[in-house]
Amino acid sequence: MTEVIREVSGSKGRYVIRQNGEEAQMTYSITSPTLVIADHTEVPEAFRGTGAGLAMLTQFVADARAEGFKIMPLCPFVNATRKKHPEWADVFAA
Structure with missing residues (x-):
């Protein structure tokens, strides 16, 4: 993964x-x-199964913690993925 x-x-x-x-x-x-606000996630077919979406969200969470902001998960992917990662609860405004 790049x-x-x-x-x-x-x-x-x-x-x-x-x-x-x-x-x-x-x-x-x-x-x-x-x-x-997390608006939208777009992953082309060529990236499917590579973990690209999770990699971007993991960086987003790290930046939220480092910079002190909360993420409002309007994007369906972000909202669904955050529910699988209770350790991220501190950065989500939901």
Whole structure:
């Protein structure tokens, strides 16, 4: 798995993994310094089964802890995955 890259532009951001000319991404919206909304996760067919979605979410959780913000899980993937990881409960505003 290649590295997870974080890109931020104004109040929008995303985590992205690039591999063989394709991109998997997890987009988010910054509502305040303490609340970020996980909007959407998009993983192309070429990435299926590689753990790309989990890798991006794991980085998102690590950044939330390091920077002190909560994640509002509007994205169905993020919401479903957080339920499988009770150890992440501290970073989710739900």
